[in-house]
Amino acid sequence: MARLIQMGSRAFRFVSSSKAVIPLLQRLNPEIERPFGSSFIQTRNYISEMRKSAFEENILRILRTEIQCELEIAPPQQPEAEFNSFTVEDRPGEQWIRLRGKYGDEEDIKIEVTMFDGSISVPKSTEDGQTEDTRLHISLIVDVSKGEGCDILEFVCSAWPDELEIQKIFMLKRDGLPARPYVGPDFKDLDDELQNAYQEFLEERGVNDELAVFLHGYMVNKDRTEFIRWLGNVRSFIEK
Known part of the structure; x- marks a missing residue:
């Protein structure tokens, strides 16, 4: 039991020290990225933009089709003055x-x-x-x-x-x-x-x-x- 407690204590110290060390290393070497850093965020933004683009393109396609149908079936006339x-x-x-x-x-x-x-x-x-x-x-x-x-x-x-x-x-x-x-x-x-x-x-x-x-x-x-x-x-x- 004492051995398990001792192992857990070492693991806790390792995690705690890692949290402190990572920012220090980043200041010394900016190329070191945080876990789930900018590349991950950029990927998420890219996926969001792709979804938004596909959604908007679908709406635009429907709108263009609707306008074309209206113009072909019953085009508006010049209003009487x-x-x-x-x-x-x-x-x-x-x-x-x-x-x-x-x-x-x-x-x-x-x-x-x-x-x-x-x-x-x-x-x-x-x-x-x-x-x-x-x-x-x-x-x-x-x-x-x-x-x-x-x-x-x-x-x-x-x-x-x-x-x-x-x-x-x-x-x-x-x-x-x-x-x-x-x-x-x-x-x-x-x-x-x-x-x-x-x-x-x-x-x-x-x-x-x-x-x-x-x-x-x-x-x-x-x-x-x-x-x-x-x-x-x-x-x-x-x-x-």
Whole structure:
């Protein structure tokens, strides 16, 4: 037993002295490496870089394939710059567009339009029976003003694939809304005759079902364009 203790003590002294000697030898001879020294770290870094490179190259390959497929199957078209009496201001990289127009000599019309922001399912009859169809939704805000300093008549509308609906009507002041404004009833709660009058008011200014059809076609193209742009931006980031 004493012999085992003596052997263990010598082994402990050897390990302890080795820990002290190695740094001393390294100061005397810098070429002596620590256990698991720089060559080991360099090897690990090299393996990590290889894995990272392979991972990124796989993502880039998928992105390039996706972009190529999108361009071949349904290439985006040059967006329209005008629609009837309106000029169209596209917002590349953003989820909305703006239309501007005039009515007569005094009225300015500004329309801000979102990309597709919702949908509903509606029944559809086919040869095989009843099925469902999806109708995409676009929101738009129509501001009608009469020169600088005048209040704004604002319409919040829904554009469906083949029709435009008024949802709400506001009167806005140029200097902003008061803290707790009265915003009026929902459009559907108004008298039918008054609803028809407001719809005719907008139709007279070119805000009608034809505009809704145009906006849906425009947004289909914009949705495709923005998706391809997004894929390209991600690819460019990874390639850096």
